[in-house]
Amino acid sequence: MSHNPHQSAIEKLATGIGGFDLIANGGVPEGRTTLVSGTAGSAKTVFAAQFLAEGIRKHNEHGVFVTFEEPPSDIRRNMGSLGWDISTWEKEGRWVFVDASPQPGEEVMFAGSYDLGALLARIESAVRRIGARRLSMDSLGAIFTQFADGAVVRRELFRVASALKRMGVTAVMTGERTQEYGDIARYGVEEFVADNVIILRNVLEDEKRRRTIEILKFRGTSHQKGEFPFTIMSGEGMVVIPLSAIELKQRSSDIRVTSGNVELDHMCGGGFFRDSILLVSGATGTGKTLMTTEFMAGGVRRGERCLLFAFEESREQLFRNATGWGVDFEQMEHDGLLRVVCEYPETAGLEDHLIAMKKIITDFRPNRVAVDSLSALERVSTIRGFREFVISLTSFIKHQEIAGMFTATTPSLMGGESVTETHISTLTDSIILLRYVEMYGEMRRGLTVLKMRGSMHDKDIREFTIDNRGMHIGRPFRQVTGILSGNPIHITPGEIDRLSGLFGDDGNAGQG
Amino acid sequence: MTSKFVLKLYVTGQTPRTERAIQNLRRICEQSLGSQYQLFVIDVLEQPHLAEQERILATPTLIKELPLPVRRIIGDLSDTLKVLQGLDLPIPRTGGTQE
Numbered sequence: 001m002s003h004n005p006h007q008s009a010i011e012k013l014a015t016g017i018g019g020f021d022l023i024a025n026g027g028v029p030e031g032r033t034t035l036v037s038g039t040a041g042s043a044k045t046v047f048a049a050q051f052l053a054e055g056i057r058k059h060n061e062h063g064v065f066v067t068f069e070e071p072p073s074d075i076r077r078n079m080g081s082l083g084w085d086i087s088t089w090e091k092e093g094r095w096v097f098v099d100a101s102p103q104p105g106e107e108v109m110f111a112g113s114y115d116l117g118a119l120l121a122r123i124e125s126a127v128r129r130i131g132a133r134r135l136s137m138d139s140l141g142a143i144f145t146q147f148a149d150g151a152v153v154r155r156e157l158f159r160v161a162s163a164l165k166r167m168g169v170t171a172v173m174t175g176e177r178t179q180e181y182g183d184i185a186r187y188g189v190e191e192f193v194a195d196n197v198i199i200l201r202n203v204l205e206d207e208k209r210r211r212t213i214e215i216l217k218f219r220g221t222s223h224q225k226g227e228f229p230f231t232i233m234s235g236e237g238m239v240v241i242p243l244s245a246i247e248l249k250q251r252s253s254d255i256r257v258t259s260g261n262v263e264l265d266h267m268c269g270g271g272f273f274r275d276s277i278l279l280v281s282g283a284t285g286t287g288k289t290l291m292t293t294e295f296m297a298g299g300v301r302r303g304e305r306c307l308l309f310a311f312e313e314s315r316e317q318l319f320r321n322a323t324g325w326g327v328d329f330e331q332m333e334h335d336g337l338l339r340v341v342c343e344y345p346e347t348a349g350l351e352d353h354l355i356a357m358k359k360i361i362t363d364f365r366p367n368r369v370a371v372d373s374l375s376a377l378e379r380v381s382t383i384r385g386f387r388e389f390v391i392s393l394t395s396f397i398k399h400q401e402i403a404g405m406f407t408a409t410t411p412s413l414m415g416g417e418s419v420t421e422t423h424i425s426t427l428t429d430s431i432i433l434l435r436y437v438e439m440y441g442e443m444r445r446g447l448t449v450l451k452m453r454g455s456m457h458d459k460d461i462r463e464f465t466i467d468n469r470g471m472h473i474g475r476p477f478r479q480v481t482g483i484l485s486g487n488p489i490h491i492t493p494g495e496i497d498r499l500s501g502l503f504g505d506d507g508n509a510g511q512g
Numbered sequence: 513m514t515s516k517f518v519l520k521l522y523v524t525g526q527t528p529r530t531e532r533a534i535q536n537l538r539r540i541c542e543q544s545l546g547s548q549y550q551l552f553v554i555d556v557l558e559q560p561h562l563a564e565q566e567r568i569l570a571t572p573t574l575i576k577e578l579p580l581p582v583r584r585i586i587g588d589l590s591d592t593l594k595v596l597q598g599l600d601l602p603i604p605r606t607g608g609t610q611e
Contacts, residue, residue, distance in 0.1 A: 098564070099564075099567055100567065100569050103567060106582065106583075106584060107581070107583050107584070108583075108584045108585075108586060109583070109584070109585045109586070109594055109597070109598040110585075110586050110587050110591075110594070111585050111586070111587040111588075111589050111590070111591040111594035111595050111598065112532075112533070112536070112587030112588035112589050112590035112591050112594075113529065113587055113588050113590070114529075114570045114571060114572065114573075114586050114587045114588065115524070115529070115570065115571060116569055116570055116571075117523075117524030117525075117556065117557075117570075117571040118522060118524060118556045118563045118568040118569055118570060118571045118573065119569040119570070120524075121524060121556040121557050121560045121563060122556070122560050122563050122564050122568075124560075125560035125561070125564070126564075143569075146569070147569075147570065
């Protein structure tokens with residue numbers, strides 16, 4: 001239990017809060033006090049309570065909760081809705097409240113100098129009684145309103161922090177902020193626990209609420225920088241979505257999997273890579289849903305488990321479409337190799353969608369995943385939030401060695417980029433474009449593999465047709481140029497030869 | 513001066529502040545109450561559970577349990593006027609005469 005306060009290396013204590021330990025490079029500094037600061041409604045109390053709850057649930061470490069604001073009964077009830085049974089932990093001697101909440105209706109007068117020696121004595125006694133390794137204090141602002149002399153409170157809180165350090169207790173103290181981007185905390189409380197500061201934010205951005213967590217500093221030890229989105233889920237509590245922290249660990253394989261279409265496999269140099277993410281972009285009706293359907297069917301035919309997240313069409317519609325292309329989703333689901341999840345994007349925030357999708361992926365353990373379409377999800381989020389969502393989802397999928405296919409809808413019928421595409425094209429390994437091509441008064445469809453990371457691929461823009469057996473890729477459009485920009489111009493064969501002659505034989509692998 | 517006073521003084525250890533609070537309280541009580549009071553001094557370092565029960569944060573804290581209403585006075589009780597107010601005792605006129 002006892003730690004030498006002069007030791008140089010700072011160990012980390014894994015909090016157990018979902019995703020947090022990744023961005024904290026292991027956890028909060030052990031045996032130290034960390035200030036968690038945020039505005040009203042930024043989930044400070046949840047963080048403080050979850051710090052203890054996860055200690056009990058995951059690490060068998062007991063915890064003391066010092067409350068200056070809400071009475072323990074309120075905290076038991078509020079946290080009960082997140083699935084934590086605090087009263088049982090109290091009976092088992094694993095959780096103890098030190099109730100320092102204001103008592104209503106009792107007159108208090110001040111007559112002379114004082115300190116908070118009783119608070120310190122109660123905290124020390126509670127820590128010793130249950131052998132606590134963790135302690136949370138919520139919130140510091142409330143004790144400043146109970147005692148008029150701010151200098152005394154600051155000095156006494158510093159004494160408490162020192163005592164906790166001496167006892168080897170790792171502590172979290174919450175503090176108030178008046179604005180999302182401004183001073184660290186009110187009442188200058190960061191002065192005495194400034195070694196470690198975490199900021200929680202609840203920002204209104206483009207009319208959408210966005211929760212983020214940022215580790216401002218951990219003195220003498222490392223952490224990930226910047227804001228990370230998080231969400232609060234019933235039964236789980238706070239779940240942080242680590243972006244860059246997980247991205248670094250991805251492996252990459254050179255094992256190929258089929259796209260579900262022999263001709264497309266050909267164009268991609270033998271199929272997609274197993275743990276790569278492919279983006280299919282095109283206007284409405286160009287065949288994006290067909291490509292995901294074939295991608296799913298191709299997997300099921302080889303005995304792979306396939307998972308489809310559909311955000312645009314209903315289940316009935318999807319199954320009917322698939323039948324129209326000769327794919328029997330019903331039977332595939334019945335055989336247990338396919339799972340189709342249909343959701344309206346508007347039913348939840350993007351963070352909640354992400355957590356739910358990760359959970360389904362973890363439960364179903366698919367070999368391939370398709371999302372149709374990402375653009376539908378973009379509607380319910382901010383640009384930044386969307387980009388983070390895609391980063392997080394792609395890294396999660398890749399980490400599990402799952403092949404992924406996302407679709408994006410372009411706003412104009414004749415080429416151009418989609419907003420979705422602009423934001424995420426650098427995150428995906430391969431991009432396939434589907435385009436309408438107007439030829440001699442007729443609408444035809446064209447397809448091209450724009451980029452294929454780490455592989456040779458066909459660079460032609462090929463025509464494809466759709467019938468009751470799916471997609472058929474045919475010959476390249478040879479007499480048209482400007483398809484991708486949406487301005488097809490017909491050119492003569494002589495001109496094509498001249499242009500080809502300019503560059504010689506083009507055999508470079510496309511790198512996007 | 514009808515009912516008997518029951519006073520509890522919560523302190524942390526034998527510090528100068530603790531001594532000051534006890535002396536101040538004894539002086540005020542003897543001047544205003546004579547022997548009509550009972551004083552219990554509780555050291556929260558020795559009996560933290562009593563501090564827990566009464567939810568004491570600051571020391572010294574004086575609790576006037578009787579007569580009602582219950583009242584808390586925080587501090588070393590060096591501000592005699594405030595203490596007298598808090599105990600609902602008459603404030604002596606200048607000159608220090610009693611009764």
